[in-house]
Amino acid sequence: MPNQIIKGQEIVNDDWTVLRLEEGQEPATVEIAAGKVIVPLTVWQAQKEALAARAEIGVWLQSDERPEELKGELDKFSVVAVNFPKFTDGRGYSIAYNLRMRLGYTGELRAIGDVLRDQLFQMKRTGFDAYAPRPDRSIEDALKGLTVFSETYQASVDDKLPLFRRHARTAGAREHNDVGAGI
Amino acid sequence: MYQYDQYDHLIVRERIAQYRDQVQRRLSGELTEEEFLPLRLQNGLYMQRHAYMLRIAVPYGLLSSAQMRMFAHIARKYDRGYGHFTTRQNIQFNWIELEQTPDILADLASVEMHAIQTSGNCIRNVTSDEFAGVAADEIIDPRPYAEVLRQWSTFHPEFIALPRKFKVAINGALEDRAAIAIHDIGLTVVKNDAGEIGFKVMVGGGMGRTPIIGTTIREFLPREHLLTYTEAIMRVYNQYGRRDNKYKARIKILLKAIGAEEFARQVEEEWADLKGTEETLTLEEMERVIAYFQPHPYEQLEAIDPRAGHEDNKAFANWLSRNVKPHKQAGYAAVILSLKKTGVPPGDATAEQMDFMAELADRYSFGELRVTHEQNIVLADVKQSQLFDLWKEIKAHGLATPNIGLLTDIICCPGGDFCSLANAKSIPISAAIAERFDHLDFLHDIGDIELNISGCINACGHHHVGNIGVLGVDKDGSEWYQVSIGGAQGNATAIGKIIGPSFSAHQMPEVIDRLLQVYLRERTPDEKFVDTVQRLGIAPFKEHVYATPINEPGRLVGEDEYA
Numbered sequence: 038m039p040n041q042i043i044k045g046q047e048i049v050n051d052d053w054t055v056l057r058l059e060e061g062q063e064p065a066t067v068e069i070a071a072g073k074v075i076v077p078l079t080v081w082q083a084q085k086e087a088l089a090a091r092a093e094i095g096v097w098l099q100s101d102e103r104p105e106e107l108k109g110e111l112d113k114f115s116v117v118a119v120n121f122p123k124f125t126d127g128r129g130y131s132i133a134y135n136l137r138m139r140l141g142y143t144g145e146l147r148a149i150g151d152v153l154r155d156q157l158f159q160m161k162r163t164g165f166d167a168y169a170p171r172p173d174r175s176i177e178d179a180l181k182g183l184t185v186f187s188e189t190y191q192a193s194v195d196d197k198l199p200l201f202r203r204h205a206r207t208a209g210a211r212e213h214n215d216v217g218a219g220i
Numbered sequence: 221m222y223q224y225d226q227y228d229h230l231i232v233r234e235r236i237a238q239y240r241d242q243v244q245r246r247l248s249g250e251l252t253e254e255e256f257l258p259l260r261l262q263n264g265l266y267m268q269r270h271a272y273m274l275r276i277a278v279p280y281g282l283l284s285s286a287q288m289r290m291f292a293h294i295a296r297k298y299d300r301g302y303g304h305f306t307t308r309q310n311i312q313f314n315w316i317e318l319e320q321t322p323d324i325l326a327d328l329a330s331v332e333m334h335a336i337q338t339s340g341n342c343i344r345n346v347t348s349d350e351f352a353g354v355a356a357d358e359i360i361d362p363r364p365y366a367e368v369l370r371q372w373s374t375f376h377p378e379f380i381a382l383p384r385k386f387k388v389a390i391n392g393a394l395e396d397r398a399a400i401a402i403h404d405i406g407l408t409v410v411k412n413d414a415g416e417i418g419f420k421v422m423v424g425g426g427m428g429r430t431p432i433i434g435t436t437i438r439e440f441l442p443r444e445h446l447l448t449y450t451e452a453i454m455r456v457y458n459q460y461g462r463r464d465n466k467y468k469a470r471i472k473i474l475l476k477a478i479g480a481e482e483f484a485r486q487v488e489e490e491w492a493d494l495k496g497t498e499e500t501l502t503l504e505e506m507e508r509v510i511a512y513f514q515p516h517p518y519e520q521l522e523a524i525d526p527r528a529g530h531e532d533n534k535a536f537a538n539w540l541s542r543n544v545k546p547h548k549q550a551g552y553a554a555v556i557l558s559l560k561k562t563g564v565p566p567g568d569a570t571a572e573q574m575d576f577m578a579e580l581a582d583r584y585s586f587g588e589l590r591v592t593h594e595q596n597i598v599l600a601d602v603k604q605s606q607l608f609d610l611w612k613e614i615k616a617h618g619l620a621t622p623n624i625g626l627l628t629d630i631i632c633c634p635g636g637d638f639c640s641l642a643n644a645k646s647i648p649i650s651a652a653i654a655e656r657f658d659h660l661d662f663l664h665d666i667g668d669i670e671l672n673i674s675g676c677i678n679a680c681g682h683h684h685v686g687n688i689g690v691l692g693v694d695k696d697g698s699e700w701y702q703v704s705i706g707g708a709q710g711n712a713t714a715i716g717k718i719i720g721p722s723f724s725a726h727q728m729p730e731v732i733d734r735l736l737q738v739y740l741r742e743r744t745p746d747e748k749f750v751d752t753v754q755r756l757g758i759a760p761f762k763e764h765v766y767a768t769p770i771n772e773p774g775r776l777v778g779e780d781e782y783a
């Protein structure tokens with residue numbers, strides 16, 4: 038079966054490979070296969086000239102790497118990915134935010150690594166538009182993670198308007214009148 | 221108080237559906253315990269010594285009587301008939317079944333409550349002054365801003381998996397009653413010379429293993445920038461806060477590592493891009509939220525002396541002097557219901573007491589209550605003329621112990637009786653001390669003193685800032701207690717100093733006694749315990765406590781009751 042990822046709201050086949058350095062491999066000398074490859078930031082920096090000449094190339098950031106390192110170069114990539122080494126590591130959300138909001142990246146922004154269904158909603162909000170859920174989990178289930186909430190309070194990348202600017206919120210406009218009524 | 225509109229309702233409802241599904245997936249094995257852990261924690265569900273514990277959010281400590289009744293209902297239906305009010309102004313239930321938590325959330329939602337972000341590595345429930353809105357020294361009621369922060373931080377997509385938990389406190393009065401200096405962010409409402417409302421921003425306070433008092437990084441932040449500036453702080457912390465060691469993951473460690481000036485510079489740089497964006501508060505939004513916190517329809521009353529007519533009643537006088545606080549509206553007072561009766565774990569209330577407190581709120585205080593970070597309950601708007609009647613009623617329910625601010629008004633974490641992180645028990649220590657000093661005249665003579673107890677270094681019982689702080693430590697597998705003195709909360713927040721080697725549980729009442737002996741010997745008129753410690757240093761206390769061996773035989777009070 039071909040690799041699948043979620044792109045936007047759909048499950049699609051994916052022909053990119055993510056290069057992860059193995060023990061002993063050096064960013065400057067590692068060989069990069071032909072075709073669509075998403076390389077680590079360090080590899081991009083070490084082999085920039087050769088890589089920039091390729092038709093399609095992607096780069097990925099580790100959660101402790103700075104998106105600012107790619108300032109001025111972002112239009113060279115078809116994909117920028119952010120790795121979640123652990124689903125509890127939330128740095129990737131801020132990296133995504135800064136890629137979109139401060140650095141103006143508009144291409145595909147993909148979450149890779151320890152990506153689980155219950156993170157997808159916040160990933161979408163902070164600017165991701167592609168997700169490679171962990172391969173041991175159902176990708177169909179993961180898709181459900183994108184639609185948990187239909188309203189949110191605060192602004193983020195997906196919606197620059199916070200709730201109080203999107204809707205007229207009138208004091209006292211209440212759904213039930215149950216407070217004060219006891220149970 | 222704030223009331224949900226359709227959006228608040230919708231978000232909480234969708235949360236319950238999400239959480240119900242997560243619990244299902246955990247029960248079916250689709251989620252591993254490791255994966256479920258951060259999800260349940262962000263919903264305040266811990267696995268404790270005996271069972272699951274659920275922590276419910278009481279935003280800035282403010283409760284309606286219906287909400288208090290709901291706690292009574294939860295205590296009865298899903299727990300063992302009581303709940304525990306915490307130093308974070310929340311409530312915890314100790315005996316919860318995982319399968320029932322979605323139903324509890326649904327019950328809570330019916331009274332506009334939830335357990336969102338009461339735990340986990342996210343922005344936690346914002347805390348504030350229990351006398352907000354009624355205190356005479358208030359500049360601006362901080363609660364609308366706490367509410368604005370609550371909404372903004374709820375499910376903030378970027379700050380849901382921070383390096384560590386994150387706590388924000390906000391104070392609106394001259395006196396700090398929200399312990400802002402020991403929070404990750406501590407905000408004080410200020411007015412500038414032009415009369416504009418803003419915040420003084422403190423960052424990097426906290427207790428735990430490395431107690432640190434927060435540093436002011438901005439003297440005046442105009443109020444409309446509250447959210448964007450907080451966001452800038454959070455973003456810097458999220459990216460640069462340490463994640464390799466959970467004890468060093470707090471923002472206080474980052475601040476210490478790079479220096480407050482550098483931290484502030486990074487925040488300002490981040491903020492430069494955010495300032496003025498759509499997240500900036502509008503006047504309309506601020507006014508909308510402020511409208512929920514309008515003063516109650518007070519009657520025009522003359523201030524009276526509540527003692528009048530009860531001059532001979534010493535018990536009532538004691539209660540008035542300790543448990544009743546001034547109110548900015550003439551003829552009204554704020555009353556603290558003590559949850560510190562001897563023999564009861566500090567902060568615990570039974571379902572019957574909760575129902576009763578709800579009823580009192582309806583009859584005496586516009587249907588509202590507040591939870592204090594000292595683990596008591598406040599009725600903030602009682603007519604002075606009704607104080608005597610109220611006192612008679614609450615006496616019968618064990619809520620009138622006249623000990624607020626006294627030695628037996630102990631802050632105490634659940635410790636080894638409930639908490640799986642504990643090194644030692646804490647409830648029996650507080651019980652033994654309360655029992656030993658269960659003598660009102662003596663307590664009143666000692667006067668203001670804060671005794672805080674934590675069962676481990678996490679400092680849930682605020683021991684670092686106790687005038688006397690007791691910390692449970694583990695030595696070769698047995699339980700010992702380390703004592704510090706000179707800590708303080710409020711405007712002159714200070715971290716206590718350890719007096720020396722630790723003590724066994726049985727020695728603790730005598731240790732406290734010896735500390736008090738030095739104080740009583742050395743104090744100048746009107747000097748509080750903490751001031752004497754500050755004036756003399758810890759040496760004379762230390763000397764006296766260790767001068768002769770302490771042999772305190774016998775069983776610890778409460779040991780069996782709370783086991």
Ligand code: HEM
Binds near residue numbers: 306308427679
């Ligand atoms: C029984 C379950 C509880 C567990 C497992 C627990 C866990 C913890 C942990 C791990 C910390 C240290 C966090 C850090 O330094 O990063 C902590 C701190 C704290 N907890 Fe708890 N806690 C519990 C109950 C409570 C209760 C009942 C209270 C209030 C009575 C409380 C209030 C606090 C406070 C005020 C702190 C200190 C915050 C600071 O360092 O700034 N916790 N807790």
Ligand code: SF4
Binds near residue numbers: 635636639641643
């Ligand atoms: S201080 Fe320690 S023992 Fe007490 S509740 Fe907190 S984690 Fe548990």
